[in-house]
Every structure is written in structure tokens, then in C-alpha cells.
Amino acid sequence: MKIVVIGSGTAGSNFALFMRKLDRKAEIIVIGKEPTMQYSPCALPHVISGTIEKPxxxxxxxNEFYERQRIKLMLNTEAKAIDRERKVVITEKGEVPYDKLVLAVGSRAFIPPIKGVENEGVFTLKSLDDVRKIKAYITEKKPKRAVVIGAGLIGLEGAEAFAKLGIEVLVVELMDRLMPTMLDRDMATLVQKEMEKHGVSFRFGVGVSEIIGSPVKAVKIGDEEVEADLVLVATGVRANVDLAKKAGLEVNRGIVVNEHLQTSDPNIYAIGDCAEVVDAATGQRILSQLGTSAxxxxxxxxxxxxxxxxxxxxxxxxxxxxxFGLEIGTFGMTEERAKKEGVEIVVGKFKGSTKxxxxxxxKPITVKVIFRKSDRKLIGAQIVGGERVWxxxxxxxxxAQKGATVxxxxxxxxxxxxxxSPTIDPITVAAEMALRRFR
Amino acid sequence: MKIVVIGSGTAGSNFALFMRKLDRKAEIIVIGKEPTMQYSPCALPHVISGTIEKPxxxxxxxNEFYERQRIKLMLNTEAKAIDRERKVVITEKGEVPYDKLVLAVGSRAFIPPIKGVENEGVFTLKSLDDVRKIKAYITEKKPKRAVVIGAGLIGLEGAEAFAKLGIEVLVVELMDRLMPTMLDRDMATLVQKEMEKHGVSFRFGVGVSEIIGSPVKAVKIGDEEVEADLVLVATGVRANVDLAKKAGLEVNRGIVVNEHLQTSDPNIYAIGDCAEVVDAATGQRILSQLGTSAxxxxxxxxxxxxxxxxxxxxxxxxxxxxxFGLEIGTFGMTEERAKKEGVEIVVGKFKGSTKxxxxxxxKPITVKVIFRKSDRKLIGAQIVGGERVWxxxxxxxxxAQKGATVxxxxxxxxxxxxxxSPTIDPITVAAEMALRRFR
Structure with a gap:
């Protein structure tokens, strides 16, 4: 059997290794644009801060590790098209036939159409290459003021990295709070306060309308011009679906797959950031885009x-x-999302101590647990605290994964x-708070 | 309603508080031998080491906290008997009538019949009073060599406390390893090595046959005399069942209760260390004797x-x-116990890193997971590691509580x-190891 993987990131690399363990004879080929196999995108902010020394x-x-396991690598190679009739992948370096094809083509940083976004000193933080560029720029230009556009995970971790290097940081977020898809406002505020203590500033409910200068000198927030000599664009990622679409596979925001991760062509699978998955809290199709999901x-x-x-x-x-030493953990439904989607929920919240x-x-710890009213099941939680949040x-x-009730x-x-930890854990007390509201 | 609790420890104190929350009118009376309400027996070793300043x-x-909630305290008072016909508790200070009675009479340190065990300088570590005596003795006599009899949790935590005070410690354990009811030998060895690094010595498979001198000067281990000027007896606890037995209630190793925690007299409940519970791994009746269970x-x-x-x-x-900074976590069935009880299991074990x-x-972390072969359910685990074991x-x-399978x-x-934490968690890898053995 000839198994071809397009994509050498977390999904593709792990797939190749799992596949080899399960089938010692199959021919396994990985086609990847980048020169290396899997690295951790989540680790990139820690390379900027210097906690991890080298990119x-x-x-x-x-690469040799994979080759020793007889995984054939075609790196620095772009897959141009898939011919499903002939079952071949068409690359710039020739055709690669497959019996089973796995699309692990990942996602790319979304670049909003801001004037000047292509200027020098404006970066995204998605690839190893991005990190090399940011590090070189910081070494050369010694920037003093960074503006981070977007207060999601990557934006905040980037902000922390800059702050640790002594760079003044302002985070600008269109929504009314940080980590808006993961935290409700009450919980986001706890994180914001801690980051502000460490010198990170925030502007919410506004966007950056222009990036001025190349190299960058300032950004325009509304009518206000704010000095900045480094800009990080962290406004989320988009699934890479073009190849799949061109091949006539079913595509929404991500590549559509069934529960076995097969696309609309059963010989083609899609995994990782590019594929849609089912949201456990709602049953809807979503993009997960987490390394653990990949x-x-x-x-x-x-x-x-x-x-x-x-x-x-x-x-x-x-x-x-x-x-900055504060741990933030989340999963599933937020209160705000429940309201938007019309899901009736019961919330319990408790602020306690970790010991x-x-x-x-x-250290202080705040636990928020969210239950579905109809079946009393846990469908979301948010925790912010000084330790043992994980x-x-x-x-x-x-x-929640085992369907636990309040x-x-x-x-x-x-x-x-x-x-x-305390005898009566904060998670128990938070659940008790919710239980009272069920009555 | 008149609700009487015998016992002012974790079970009794928490019961009184929960009861008051649920019933604002009931008369709640706590009869307790000690002068105070709940304190944490698990915290006592940390008082000895000085991490917690005062006993x-x-x-x-x-006490005022309970009284403010209209919980009537009869402390320094021993309950002598229960007259179930008349529904009264007979104490040295008179009779106390009840509608519902809750036995939260706890457990006591088991003192093995060793010659000299009553000598000066020989202690147990079960009560606040024990800690005060140990602290006074250490201050006065400045002991140099401690022998701890028993390598269960309290014995080891006591040993750590002594070592932190600069006292040389030898732990003597009849079984072949430390924490023998909680850890298999392979896992116990990891803990032993770490403790030995910090100067704690161990002797396994032998007992202390005699304690020599008052104040103590030495102990006899087999035929060998070992110098010691402090001895801690930590050979487990026994449920206090005498009062229940005398009252004609059904008693085994602990007081027998049904799933609602009612004794054989439905107006009398038993909770905490004195009551038997059901072991989730086997369905057998056991004594839990954990604060969280209480x-x-x-x-x-x-x-x-x-x-x-x-x-x-x-x-x-x-x-x-x-x-000594090493975290040890356990629950449920051990490999050894499964062998003894004839439960067929499948084990997965993995040594990885916490990051x-x-x-x-x-830091290194070793995870051992134990599944029942018949239904593939997780029924036990042991983890030893440098962080994030909890x-x-x-x-x-x-x-496991939700019936999870491999x-x-x-x-x-x-x-x-x-x-x-790593992308692929050590608990996942340990489970994968087990899954392979299922095939």
C-alpha cells in the first residue's frame, strides 16, 4: 500500500509515525513545503522570549529519524493538485501516486486587510521562519514598543515574550476582552489585570486601521496614532482548503470529514488544522486547530x-x-457563546485558594463551570489561577468527555x-454553586 | 429535629456545617473528646517540620465559628454509651437525647505490642496533642537519630519532617517496600531512591522487636541494636468501633453502613474513619480513612x-x-493486590518527562495504569514524578470514577x-502500552 501525506506539521508527522507503527510494510511518503518535519507552533513565543534557546x-x-523508519520525505516541495481519477498528487517535482492520501495541510495566519500590513517590522507568529525573522529584527532594530493585533492565545503569548525582553507592549483587540473565544469577560479580566501588572497594556473594542512607516513607526487605532516599532499580527488562522477544493472535495471553513476523518472521497483523509471536527458541546462542525487534536x-x-x-x-x-506565571485553562462552552447560540446553561463559579x-x-484560583440545563452535563469550564490550573x-x-453531570x-x-490542594477542592465548590442554581 | 454528632474531627465538623446549611432550624449538637473542632491530621507532619508555624x-x-452557626458544642466530653431504646447518648456530663445520631468517632493510631513502646521519646502522629509532645521533645532533647516504624504515608511524611530538621532517619517496614498498600514495588523504589538521596534510610521486611531506654536510646531490629533517641510509631490506624459495638450496631473492621451511611439502626449514621465504605475497584467493604472521604x-x-x-x-x-519535592499519586487497585485477590488485570507503564x-x-515522571481485563476499565493508577503528578x-x-476504559x-x-506538559501526555502513552497488551 502506498500512503501519501501532504503536510509535514504536527498532524502529518505524527500520522507518518503512527502509520509506520501499525503497518511495517506500507510505503509512506510525506510531501511538505517546509524543510523540516514537525515542530511545535505553540513553542514559538518561548523561542522569542529566549526561554527556548534556538529556533x-x-x-x-x-528528518533522519523519519527516514530511519522508512518514511520517505519530499520536503521543500509543494503539492499543486490532486488527480483523484488517477490517484496521484501533482507536485512541482513530479507526480506521486497514492492508494490512500492524507491531507495534513494545516492552516495559515489570517492577515487582515490593514493598510501597511506588508511593511517592514510587521510579523505573524505561525512558523519557524516567522520566529527567525522576528528574532533577527529584534536583534538588529532593538524595538522599544510593540503593538500586538489580536488578544488570542498567540497574541498574548507573543505579548508576554516581548515584555520579557523589555519591550513595551500594547495589545489591540476588536472584541471586548482578551481570549474572547475561550474566556468570558469576568475570567478574561483576571488575566488582563495580571498582564497589566507586568506592563502589558490593552485596548479593546477597537482595531488597528493603519500601520505607518516601513520600518514601522506607528499604528493608527481609530483616529489615534500610537508609536510602535514592532507589530505582531495575531488575528487567528485559516484552514488551508484550496488544494481540497480544487480537487472537488467537500469544503466548508475546513475540509469536511466523516467520523473516520475521510473526506467526501473515501480514499482521502484530512487531519489537523485543515479539517473540521465535531464540537462536543454543541454537535456543530468546528475547526479545532489545537496540536493535541492534530x-x-x-x-x-x-x-x-x-x-x-x-x-x-x-x-x-x-x-x-x-x-507571567498565571495559568489559564479552558474548554467547551462559554457563557457568552451559550447566550448567542441559545443553549440554556447553569453556571457555578468559585474563587478559592490552591492550598x-x-x-x-x-495562590488565588477562580473556577467557573458550565452545565447544560437540559441534561445537567458539564459542557465547559474556565480556570484562572496561580498554580495547579492544568x-x-x-x-x-x-x-466532560465522559458525560459527567453536576x-x-x-x-x-x-x-x-x-x-x-485543599480538602474540599475549588472545582467541587464551584459545582456546588451550580447545583444550588439547578433547584 | 435534634441531630447529635459524636466526634469533632473532619467528618463530624463538616457534617455539622453541611447539616446547618441544609436545615436552618434543626438542633445540632457535637459531642467531642478533644477541646477543638476539625483540624487536618494530614497537616501534622508539616507542623513538625516547621512549614506550618504553630500547631x-x-x-x-x-469553636466560635460553629457556635455562631448555632451548632452546640460539647467538647472535652466523652460519649460513654448509646441507649437506642430511649434515643439518648450517655456522656460523663449527662444524657443527650437525639432524633438522628451521627457517629463520627474516627480512628486511633494502632500501637503494635513492641516491648518499650510506652517509653519516653516514643510517639504516634495522629493528634494535635501528639505534635505538641513531639515538638516539645525535639526542642528539649535535640534528638539526632529517629527511627520511624512503618513506611505508610504518615511514617514517610514524619520521616521527611525529621530529616528537614536535620535528624538522621531510619524507616523500618515489615513489608518489602514503602507505601505497600498504595504502590507496587517498582513504583515504591522510585520514591525510596529519592528519599535516600535526602538522607533517609530504609530497612524492609523486618520489624522493631524492642525499644530500649526511657528516654529511648536504641531500638532492636531483629538481633541488631540501632541507636535512636526518637521513635515514631506509624503502623496504621484502627477504626473506633467500641461505642457502636456496645450499642449493638453491626460492626466489622469498621462500623457497617448502607449506601445512605445508615448503620444497622436507621436513626444512626456513621461517617469518616470509623465507617466502612465500598471499594470501587472490587466492591468489597473497606476502610477509606481519607479526609476527602470523610x-x-x-x-x-x-x-x-x-x-x-x-x-x-x-x-x-x-x-x-x-x-522532598517528589509527588506521589495513587488510587485503586495495585498490581500486587490484583494478584492476591485473583483479579485479572492489564498494566501499562511509561516513563517520560513532564514537559x-x-x-x-x-522532570522525570512515571505513570502506571491498571485496567481490569474483563471490562477494560481503569481500576487503579500510580504516578511518581517531579511535578504535575496531582x-x-x-x-x-x-x-475511573466515570467508568473509563483503556x-x-x-x-x-x-x-x-x-x-x-507534552503534546502527547505520559498518561496517554501509558494507556497505549496497556492497550497493546490487551490484543
Whole structure:
């Protein structure tokens, strides 16, 4: 069997490795535009801040690692088209025939049509190449004031990286708060306050209308001109669907796939950022665009090609980040989204401490849990705190994935030790708050 | 309604508070031997080490807090007997009538019949009073060598506290490893090595046969005499069942209760360390003796008395501790216990890092997951690692509580960020290891 993967990112690289484990004989070929296999896009802000020393450090395995596993690499190679009749991928370097084709073509940074967005000193933060350019620019120009356009995860992590380098940062966000798709306003405010303590400023509800100067000197926010010698455009990503569309595959915002991750052509799969998945909270088709989803999709596609009857499960888009020592964890439905989509929910919220009162060093933690009113199931959570947020969002997400109700949380067996957590965990108390509102 | 609680510890105190929340009018009376309400027995080692400054700091709320909530306290008072016919508790200070009675009489340290165990300088670590005595003894005698009898949680945490005070520590354990009811030997060895690095020594498979001198000068281990000027006896606890037995209630190793935590007399409940619960891994009746179980039992008993149809769920005995910065988390079935009890299991184990390779500061972590062969369900886990063990054991325990199978773990959606955790979590890899063995 000849299995061809287009895309050498997280989804494509992991697919190739999973596939090789499941089928020692199959011919596996990866066609990729970039010169290397998988690296972690989430790690890029930490390369800018210098926490990770060299850009190359974030490459998970060297190309030889894949080649030793008899995965054939066609890197620095663009796939131009797919001929589904003849079952070949057409690249600039020739045709590659396939029995099964996997599209792992990822996403690209969305560049809003702002005047001057192509000027020198304006960057996106999506690829290793982006990071090299930003680092070179910072070394050469020693910028003093950065403007970050967009307050999503990448925007905020970029802002943190700049601030750690001593650059003054202003984040501009069209919505009324930071991390608007992941956090409600009350929770976003907690993060904002912490970032402001570390010198990051915010402007909400406005956009950047113009970038002035090349190299950049200022940006225009509404009518106001704000000095800036570095601009990061972090306004989200778009799934790469052109190749699929050209091949006549069904495409929405992402490539449409069934539960086995097959596109409308059963010999062609789509995985990772380019493919649509099912939202566990609503059943709607969404783009997940998380590395963890890409890895799980890679696994399911490889197993399905190997003949296993497996399905990709709906996702809650569980995410975690750390900003200036504050941990932020989220998944699933937010209060605001529920209102928009007309989902009746019951919310519980509790602000507590990460350790028992009597043990020194406890830090504030705020837990918000969101249940669907109709079936009492946990469909979302947001946690902001000084430590141990990750463990709590993992626990809550795992419970949601198993269909846990508010009662499951209220009577949940937790693990307690004085240096680590309180006897009655904040997640339990938050659930109790919600339970009262159910009555 | 007149609700009487015997016992002012974690179970009794929490019961009184939950009951008051549910019933603003009921008369609630707590009869307790000690002079204060709930304090955390798990915090006591941290008082010895000095991390928590004063013994009194571990008292959760002052007596006035309960009294303000119209909870009547009869402290420094021993309940002598229960007259079930007349529905009264007989104390040294008179009779207390009840409509509903809650036994929260706890457990006591088990003292093995070792010659010299009553000598000066030999302690248990169960009560605030024990801690005061140990602290006074350490201040006065400045002991140099401690022997800890028993390598369970309290023994090890006591050993850590002594070591932190510069006292040389030898832990003597009859079984072949430390934490023998919670960890298999392979996992226990990881903890032992770390503790040895910090100067704690171990002797396994032997007991202390004699304690010599008062104040203590040495202990006899087999035929060998080992110098020691401080001895901690940490050989487990026994449920206090005498009062219940005398009252004619059904008693095994603990007081027998139904799913609503009612004893064989439906007007009498038993909660906390003194009551038996159902083991989630086997369905057998066991003693849980964890603070978290006590709190949940208090909640369920209060709700049942208030008229709610609630049941206490089987427990996995999820536990966490931190020893010299190493986190150890466990729950449910161990490999050894499964062998003993004839439960067919499938084990997955993985040693990884707490962070991605490319991010600095990752620490080793070993995850062991145990599935029942017949239904593929997760019934136990053990994790030892340098950080973020708690979040993982919480997640796995929550999954087990919801009946998760090996497939649920393999396809689990986790939360990833470079400073926090790898893209493919060690718990996922451990589950994959197990899945392969299922085939």
C-alpha cells in the first residue's frame, strides 16, 4: 500500500509515525513545503522570549529519524493538485501516486486587510521562519514598543515574550476582552489585570486601521496614532482548503470529514488544522486547530487506514497557557457563546485558594463551570489561577468527555494533601454553586 | 429535629456545617473528646517540620465559628454509651437525647505490642496533642537519630519532617517496600531512591522487636541494636468501633453502613474513619480513612437526613503526597493486590518527562495504569514524578470514577502547552502500552 501525506506539521508527522507503527510494510511518503518535519507552533513565543534557546530546538525529531523508519520525505516541495481519477498528487517535482492520501495541510495566519500590513517590522507568529525573522529584527532594530493585533492565545503569548525582553507592549483587540473565544469577560479580566501588572497594556473594542512607516513607526487605532516599532499580527488562522477544493472535495471553513476523518472521497483523509471536527458541546462542525487534536486525528486516521474501526471523538478544545506565571485553562462552552447560540446553561463559579488556609504559599484560583440545563452535563469550564490550573482543567475536561453531570462533580473523589490542594477542592465548590442554581 | 454528632474531627465538623446549611432550624449538637473542632491530621507532619508555624494553625475554624452557626458544642466530653431504646447518648456530663445520631468517632493510631513502646521519646502522629509532645521533645532533647516504624504515608511524611530538621532517619517496614498498600514495588523504589538521596534510610521486611531506654536510646531490629533517641510509631490506624459495638450496631473492621451511611439502626449514621465504605475497584467493604472521604460522607449523611435521596459512592481512595519535592499519586487497585485477590488485570507503564523535550526544566515522571481485563476499565493508577503528578492522578481517578476504559484514555483529549506538559501526555502513552497488551 502506498500512503501519501501532504503536510509535514504536527498532524502529518505524527500520522507518518503512527502509520509506520501499525503497518511495517506500507510505503509512506510525506510531501511538505517546509524543510523540516514537525515542530511545535505553540513553542514559538518561548523561542522569542529566549526561554527556548534556538529556533531549531523546537523541531521534535530530525528528518533522519523519519527516514530511519522508512518514511520517505519530499520536503521543500509543494503539492499543486490532486488527480483523484488517477490517484496521484501533482507536485512541482513530479507526480506521486497514492492508494490512500492524507491531507495534513494545516492552516495559515489570517492577515487582515490593514493598510501597511506588508511593511517592514510587521510579523505573524505561525512558523519557524516567522520566529527567525522576528528574532533577527529584534536583534538588529532593538524595538522599544510593540503593538500586538489580536488578544488570542498567540497574541498574548507573543505579548508576554516581548515584555520579557523589555519591550513595551500594547495589545489591540476588536472584541471586548482578551481570549474572547475561550474566556468570558469576568475570567478574561483576571488575566488582563495580571498582564497589566507586568506592563502589558490593552485596548479593546477597537482595531488597528493603519500601520505607518516601513520600518514601522506607528499604528493608527481609530483616529489615534500610537508609536510602535514592532507589530505582531495575531488575528487567528485559516484552514488551508484550496488544494481540497480544487480537487472537488467537500469544503466548508475546513475540509469536511466523516467520523473516520475521510473526506467526501473515501480514499482521502484530512487531519489537523485543515479539517473540521465535531464540537462536543454543541454537535456543530468546528475547526479545532489545537496540536493535541492534530495528534489524535493522526492516530485515528492511521488506525482507520490500517483497518481498525475507530472514530474521532467530538472535541471540547481543552487548552492551557501560562502568562507571567498565571495559568489559564479552558474548554467547551462559554457563557457568552451559550447566550448567542441559545443553549440554556447553569453556571457555578468559585474563587478559592490552591492550598488549605493553614499551609503557606497558597495562590488565588477562580473556577467557573458550565452545565447544560437540559441534561445537567458539564459542557465547559474556565480556570484562572496561580498554580495547579492544568490539573483541574484536565480533570474537568476528562469528566466532560465522559458525560459527567453536576452531581458527578459535587460528589467527585479528589486527591488532597496540605502542600498541594485543599480538602474540599475549588472545582467541587464551584459545582456546588451550580447545583444550588439547578433547584 | 435534634441531630447529635459524636466526634469533632473532619467528618463530624463538616457534617455539622453541611447539616446547618441544609436545615436552618434543626438542633445540632457535637459531642467531642478533644477541646477543638476539625483540624487536618494530614497537616501534622508539616507542623513538625516547621512549614506550618504553630500547631494551632491547623485548626480549620475556631469553636466560635460553629457556635455562631448555632451548632452546640460539647467538647472535652466523652460519649460513654448509646441507649437506642430511649434515643439518648450517655456522656460523663449527662444524657443527650437525639432524633438522628451521627457517629463520627474516627480512628486511633494502632500501637503494635513492641516491648518499650510506652517509653519516653516514643510517639504516634495522629493528634494535635501528639505534635505538641513531639515538638516539645525535639526542642528539649535535640534528638539526632529517629527511627520511624512503618513506611505508610504518615511514617514517610514524619520521616521527611525529621530529616528537614536535620535528624538522621531510619524507616523500618515489615513489608518489602514503602507505601505497600498504595504502590507496587517498582513504583515504591522510585520514591525510596529519592528519599535516600535526602538522607533517609530504609530497612524492609523486618520489624522493631524492642525499644530500649526511657528516654529511648536504641531500638532492636531483629538481633541488631540501632541507636535512636526518637521513635515514631506509624503502623496504621484502627477504626473506633467500641461505642457502636456496645450499642449493638453491626460492626466489622469498621462500623457497617448502607449506601445512605445508615448503620444497622436507621436513626444512626456513621461517617469518616470509623465507617466502612465500598471499594470501587472490587466492591468489597473497606476502610477509606481519607479526609476527602470523610468530607463526602459528611455531605451525604447530612443530605440524607435532610430528606434527599442520595447515596455515598464507592471510593478509589485517591491519594497524593509530596516527599522532598517528589509527588506521589495513587488510587485503586495495585498490581500486587490484583494478584492476591485473583483479579485479572492489564498494566501499562511509561516513563517520560513532564514537559516537551525542547522546553527547559522538565522532570522525570512515571505513570502506571491498571485496567481490569474483563471490562477494560481503569481500576487503579500510580504516578511518581517531579511535578504535575496531582493533576494526572486527579484526571485518571475522575475517569475511573466515570467508568473509563483503556480506549477512553488512549483517545483522551488533554491540555498541552510547552511550559506545562507534552503534546502527547505520559498518561496517554501509558494507556497505549496497556492497550497493546490487551490484543
Amino acid at each position: 531549531e530546538d523546537v523541531i521534535v525529531f530530525p 495528534v489524535r486525528m493522526a492516530k485515528v486516521a492511521a488506525e482507520h487506514i490500517a483497518g481498525k474501526d475507530v472514530s474521532f471523538r467530538p472535541v471540547f478544545n481543552t487548552a492551557i497557557t501560562e502568562l 488549605p488556609e493553614y499551609y503557606p504559599g497558597g 490539573g483541574r482543567i484536565m480533570t474537568l475536561s476528562a469528566l 452531581e458527578d462533580l459535587v460528589y467527585l473523589e479528589t486527591a488532597y494533601a496540605p502542600p498541594i | 494551632e494553625d491547623v485548626i480549620v475554624f475556631p 468530607v463526602r460522607m459528611a455531605k451525604v449523611a447530612a443530605e440524607h437526613i435532610a430528606g434527599k435521596d442520595v447515596s455515598f459512592r464507592p471510593v478509589f481512595n485517591t491519594a497524593i503526597t509530596e516527599l 516537551p523535550e525542547y522546553y527547559p526544566g522538565g 493533576g494526572r492522578i486527579m484526571t485518571l481517578s475522575a475517569l 480506549e477512553d484514555l488512549v483517545y483522551l483529549e488533554t491540555a498541552y502547552a510547552p511550559p506545562i
